[in-house]
Amino acid sequence: MTSAQPSATAPVEFIVTQEYLRFAEFCDACREARYIGLCYGVPGVGKTVSARQYAHWDELESILGPPPHRFGTVPRPDSGPWRTVFYTPGVVNTPRTVERELDGLRGTVMGLATRVAYLGDPQAVVRQPRPAPELVIVDEGLKPASLEQVRDFYDRHHVGLVLIGIGWITEKAGAIRAAVLAHRLRASLQAVERTGTASRD
Numbered sequence: 001m002t003s004a005q006p007s008a009t010a011p012v013e014f015i016v017t018q019e020y021l022r023f024a025e026f027c028d029a030c031r032e033a034r035y036i037g038l039c040y041g042v043p044g045v046g047k048t049v050s051a052r053q054y055a056h057w058d059e060l061e062s063i064l065g066p067p068p069h070r071f072g073t074v075p076r077p078d079s080g081p082w083r084t085v086f087y088t089p090g091v092v093n094t095p096r097t098v099e100r101e102l103d104g105l106r107g108t109v110m111g112l113a114t115r116v117a118y119l120g121d122p123q124a125v126v127r128q129p130r131p132a133p134e135l136v137i138v139d140e141g142l143k144p145a146s147l148e149q150v151r152d153f154y155d156r157h158h159v160g161l162v163l164i165g166i167g168w169i170t171e172k173a174g175a176i177r178a179a180v181l182a183h184r185l186r187a188s189l190q191a192v193e194r195t196g197t198a199s200r201d
Contacts (some may be wrong), residue, residue: 002129008154011164014049014053019046019050020050020053023039023050023051023054023123025049025159026039026052026188027084027089027135027137027162029159030135030160030162030188031084031134031135031160032160032161032185033160034158034160036151036154036161036162036163037160037161037162037163038162038163039162039163039164039165040164040165041117042162042184047139047164047165048108048139048140048164050136051086051139051162051164052086053179054084054136054137055084055085055086056079056080056081056146057080057085057086057138058088059079059080060082060108060112062192063075063079064108065078067091068104069105073103073118074115075112075115075116076116076125077116079112079116080112080113080116081111081113082109082116082131082133083109083113083131083133083134083135084109084133084134084135084137085102085105085106085109085133085134085135085137086105086137087101087102087105087136087139088137088138088139088141089101089138089139089141089142089143089146090141091141091162093141093142093143093146093201094143094145094146095144095145095149096145096149098146098149098150098153099149099152099153102136102150103153104108106132106133106136106157109133110131110132110133113131113133114131115132126156132157132159133157133159134159134160135159135160136150136153136159136160136161136162137160137161137162137164138150138161138162138163138164139164139165140164140165141165142163142165150163153161
């Protein structure tokens with residue numbers, strides 16, 4: 001095995017809980033209505049794991065390898081669906097870095113979706129535009145200065161957006177010019193709180 005190849009470590013089985021199903025419903029709502037959603041909760045309740053599962057990100061990395069996702073194995077026809085970008089900002093995430101990385105991940109997911117569509121019907125890519133991601137999930141770590149860059153990406157690509165985290169990002173929700181959904185992910189499978197607030201310009 002070369003260093004460029006994905007790891008052969010067996011994936012950890014993901015257990016679908018009622019909490020995860022509610023999280024998936026929340027993401028579906030953001031995708032369909034092109035909302036900005038906030039998912040928050042104490043550390044360790046499964047926010048990141050749930051987001052990676054929803055985006056099929058472990059499967060993506062088994063095909064393309066770890067970041068920068070350049071290995072290029074042919075995906076299975078039944079892989080995906082490739083409709084969601086999962087983005088974890090680095091410790092240093094300037095607006096320019098965030099813009100470059102988000103655009104790169106969007107292109108990666110679009111490429112996978114196109115290849116899968118081509119496997120099913122070689123003429124589909126010719127007849128139809130490239131399938132673009134419909135939702136972007138940004139994991140914890142986004143700096144305040146980079147929030148506006150993420151909002152600009154949201155506006156330019158007309159996608160749904162889910163911001164995962166605690167602290168300042170939930171307090172700054174009013175600064176985002178969109179309808180905002182809030183979802184609190186808790187350890188208890190029964191204790192879920194989701195509200196919708198209108199804050200459009």
